[in-house]
Amino acid sequence: MQPHKQDWFNESKLCMFVHYGLYAQIARGEWTQFNERKPCEEVAELAKTFDPKHFDAEDLVRRAKEAGFKYVTLTSRHHEGFCLFDSKYSDFTSMKYVGRDLLREYVDACHKYDMKVGVYYSLLDWRFKGYFDHKKHPESKQKMVDQVFNQVRELLTNYGKIDYLWFDGGWYDDVLPGSRPDYGQLVSDFWNSKELCKMIYELQPHILINDRTGEPGDITTPEQKTGTCSDGRYVEACMTLGDRWGWGYIQNNNFKDFTTVLQTIIIQLSFGGNFNLNVGPMEDGSIRDCEQKILAQLGQWLRRNGEAVYGTTGMPKGIESIIGEFTSKGNNVYWHVFRWPHKGEAILRGLRKKVKRVTLLETGEEYPFEQQAYGRLIVKDLPLLAPDPTCTVIKIECTDEDTPEDPDTYGVF
């Protein structure tokens, strides 16, 4: 197969999403301004108290790398309009208020630690009346669209190589995601996204763009759910660690536990896609302990089981197991076991290749197995207790040879 500009992305599998902005000070999530109808002037005041004294891009990127992520995506500007970068087209920036271009610090750190660079950018900006009613305020709408073109050009010319542009906030007025079949077309027309994408690919031809400009872009990015895209496009699912309504810092400890996080990631990988796990730094830019703990646990698990994650494709067609999920790579199938089987015997069905060897990925230890009709594979003499109760990976090495056709009765039942 010809190399493709998206290869690195499909192989990377895991991204760390970072939502950081003025809203971290409110500690109720980045939508507080809108949902509580906070006047823009009140939000603008937050720029004066913005103090990212512990926003340490190198530390952030290093932590992401240690946790096993291969790329990071940082909010360069969210819906409130505050830029974490220096812009000629806005005074509402971290540069103007604290003299720091946080995006530059971040991009430089990614380059230094050999992490691919994702940049999130919100098309909409709640400071513009034209977002709320573009017919009544056409000039404001035009200014907002111009801001997008100007700032995206800045992002792609002032920071060196950017690998991934993650747009958001394309909706406007009552044109909301999922509200109508022509949503994509309307959004694309509103933001002049055809031209926008053309400009982006001209500035950085290798770049990948997500699907939220109204144009298809390269990658589909559903939020808070796992799954494949029905039209076969590549999917990167994104998810919060806390509740589903907040990507920025929220002041509570209602977090998913590590088991839930890991199993959700694996389910997404079994569909063949990527996973983008969000953290929301606190107002001073530091990552709180409970987020750090999950990142560290993920890193530990991936150091032992990364082979079953990076560069994998989804589960082989037809395979099924009640105790776990699958990924695959070449002739290897990885069985991610969430419920360790009873009496040391693990059974799956629907494996269509002859098996050569079965091992525990963590230890390399080999186990006896038997293959039967219906693509049944029975692995025997496994440890009685789960080597890793969160998820133990059984590696199944197959040959190119197919298993025999199924008998035409379902005699096993």
Ligand code: GLC
């Ligand atoms: C949404 C939200 C937003 C979040 C994003 C992540 O569309 O508006 O706050 O940044 O999704 O997927």
